[in-house]
Amino acid sequence: MLDKDQPSAAAIAALRTRFACEPEIDRILTRKLTERAGAGYVHQDLRALRDGSAALIRANIGDDFAISDARWLTGGASKLQMAFTLEWSPPAEARRKSAMVLRMQPAESVVESSRLREFEVLAAMHGIVPVPPVYWVDDEARHLPYPAIVYGFVDGVTKPREATSQASGMGTQLAARWRDSLGPQFVSAIARVHRTPASTLVLPSFEQHAAGTACIERTLNHWERVWEEDADEDVPLMRLACAWLRRNMPPCARPALLHGDYRMGNFLFTEHDARITAILDWEMARIGDPHFDLAWAMNRAYGLVAEDGKTWLVAGLIPEHEFLARYQDESGVRIDVETLHYYKVLCGWVQGVIALGTAWRIARNRKTHQDVLMAWIVGIGAKLLSELRELLAKS
Amino acid sequence: MQLREDLQLQTAIRALVEVIAPAVDAGNALAVEQTQIVIGMLQLMAARLPLQYQYDCDELVRLVDLSRALEDHDGRLATARAAGAEVLARAQATPQELLAAIRNLRKLSGAVITAAYRDGDDATRTSVSKHVLAHAEQQLLRERAWFAPQGWELQPESLPDIENLL
Numbered sequence: 001m002l003d004k005d006q007p008s009a010a011a012i013a014a015l016r017t018r019f020a021c022e023p024e025i026d027r028i029l030t031r032k033l034t035e036r037a038g039a040g041y042v043h044q045d046l047r048a049l050r051d052g053s054a055a056l057i058r059a060n061i062g063d064d065f066a067i068s069d070a071r072w073l074t075g076g077a078s079k080l081q082m083a084f085t086l087e088w089s090p091p092a093e094a095r096r097k098s099a100m101v102l103r104m105q106p107a108e109s110v111v112e113s114s115r116l117r118e119f120e121v122l123a124a125m126h127g128i129v130p131v132p133p134v135y136w137v138d139d140e141a142r143h144l145p146y147p148a149i150v151y152g153f154v155d156g157v158t159k160p161r162e163a164t165s166q167a168s169g170m171g172t173q174l175a176a177r178w179r180d181s182l183g184p185q186f187v188s189a190i191a192r193v194h195r196t197p198a199s200t201l202v203l204p205s206f207e208q209h210a211a212g213t214a215c216i217e218r219t220l221n222h223w224e225r226v227w228e229e230d231a232d233e234d235v236p237l238m239r240l241a242c243a244w245l246r247r248n249m250p251p252c253a254r255p256a257l258l259h260g261d262y263r264m265g266n267f268l269f270t271e272h273d274a275r276i277t278a279i280l281d282w283e284m285a286r287i288g289d290p291h292f293d294l295a296w297a298m299n300r301a302y303g304l305v306a307e308d309g310k311t312w313l314v315a316g317l318i319p320e321h322e323f324l325a326r327y328q329d330e331s332g333v334r335i336d337v338e339t340l341h342y343y344k345v346l347c348g349w350v351q352g353v354i355a356l357g358t359a360w361r362i363a364r365n366r367k368t369h370q371d372v373l374m375a376w377i378v379g380i381g382a383k384l385l386s387e388l389r390e391l392l393a394k395s
Numbered sequence: 396m397q398l399r400e401d402l403q404l405q406t407a408i409r410a411l412v413e414v415i416a417p418a419v420d421a422g423n424a425l426a427v428e429q430t431q432i433v434i435g436m437l438q439l440m441a442a443r444l445p446l447q448y449q450y451d452c453d454e455l456v457r458l459v460d461l462s463r464a465l466e467d468h469d470g471r472l473a474t475a476r477a478a479g480a481e482v483l484a485r486a487q488a489t490p491q492e493l494l495a496a497i498r499n500l501r502k503l504s505g506a507v508i509t510a511a512y513r514d515g516d517d518a519t520r521t522s523v524s525k526h527v528l529a530h531a532e533q534q535l536l537r538e539r540a541w542f543a544p545q546g547w548e549l550q551p552e553s554l555p556d557i558e559n560l561l
Contacts, residue, residue, distance in 0.1 A: 237531040239505035243512030372410040378398040382538030
């Protein structure tokens with residue numbers, strides 16, 4: 001039997017064989033398990049992160065730079081973020097001061113993901129949708145305590161100052177004046193991502209997929225492996241959902257780059273003009289069926305009912321019919337109702353894996369900088385699974 | 396139910412010790428002292444909560460014994476002793492045994508569901524789905540009611556109180 005807190009080499013090998021994942025996903029999940037029996041997250045102070053950032057930058061550009069004004073950033077349930085000012089001379093440019101962000105994972109993360117992939121996708125999205133400029137990656141934690149990337153600071157907020165929300169940006173209540181402006185931008189951005197042929201993007205750590213079911217099979221392998229690695233008590237409904245998803249895999253006509261966690265809270269906008277300035281949190285990005293991003297954004301946990309008490313707002317931003325119509329017009333992707341339903345089930349199941357499996361495991365094993373938030377998140381599991389149950393009942 | 400008191404206490408204590416307590420204004424003696432007391436209180440709770448039920452059963456055993464030894468003038472003590480002994484008789488399983496039985500049935504049910512979907516025919520799959528969905532409906536209703544104070548629900552008033560569901 002698998003000891004999930006101290007998995008043996010043989011048990012890890014068996015999981016890798018049983019659930020064939022993309023090579024980079026396999027690498028980071030294997031690293032997680034290999035290090036699981038080791039220490040929990042060790043609290044880091046700003047000095048340690050500033051020194052680690054300096055070491056990373058030095059390894060890339062030499063000694064001619066200075067770091068100042070290091071400070072913590074809030075936001076994001078899964079990664080630590082430190083803002084700082086870098087005085088440096090970018091290649092072929094005059095010396096200047098740049099606002100930067102260090103984004104570092106803890107010992108284990110609620111979504112175990114690759115900093116290398118995050119680095120690549122931010123670079124690939126430059127010029128397609130607003131993203132922060134990305135500079136350096138420390139994927140093997142050679143310079144910092146844990147794997148990290150450094151990217152440029154972008155002005156903006158994840159919610160207006162007067163808005164209220166739950167953890168991780170869920171349940172953000174926006175007034176109509178914000179929605180009218182941000183909703184169409186929210187749709188346009190993901191339509192542009194999906195419209196871009198994945199094969200034209202430089203993403204060496206991503207597996208490209210031909211049309212068919214290969215991409216969804218990889219996704220199921222990934223998340224079922226995470227469930228096997230992390231879940232404590234079993235959940236019959238989660239087993240049913242997984243079995244149903246395996247049996248009903250829809251072929252994908254044209255795999256595209258997916259954001260993977262597209263919703264309110266994962267983009268920045270400036271308050272003075274309500275303009276989206278950066279799409280963030282690409283750590284779950286992969287090549288797959290565009291219906292995934294639509295289904296994720298449409299999840300009930302991320303949406304709200306408008307002031308009229310009846311209009312459902314996708315991501316709390318835009319009425320559902322308008323979301324789908326605009327997306328179809330702008331992306332050129334034909335939405336298939338049955339496929340969208342399949343991906344809603346998939347998204348509900350993945351959220352169950354994250355909330356009930358990983359959040360519990362990493363909080364219990366003291367692996368993060370905010371275990372108490374991870375434990376808090378476990379409590380949303382029943383609500384997420386209620387939606388999953390309703391979706392399965394319609395299948 | 397995955398989010399139980401042990402994890403809630405463990406993570407709350409860690410946040411208090413590693414993040415909150417160091418940030419408390421050292422010049423505010425009352426806040427410093429009460430932060431330490433809160434930490435101590437939660438640590439005591441975390442250590443003793445798993446034993447609380449056994450502790451109460453143990454106490455009841457000795458009170459039943461004591462009541463036998465005491466002179467009973469009007470029979471009230473004998474009645475209370477009989478009631479106490481009857482409660483003890485019903486309180487045989489420990490909370491740990493109860494949880495172990497739940498976890499075992501969850502695990503084996505999951506394995507049967509997976510196998511039925513993989514190897515069974517359409518009628519079997521339909522039947523399995525029907526029963527699992529019916530079970531989940533009742534179980535999830537209780538879990539949502541239990542965690543309603545966290546504020547995840549859009550319409551919490553639509554949920555029954557957990558006290559009425561158990």
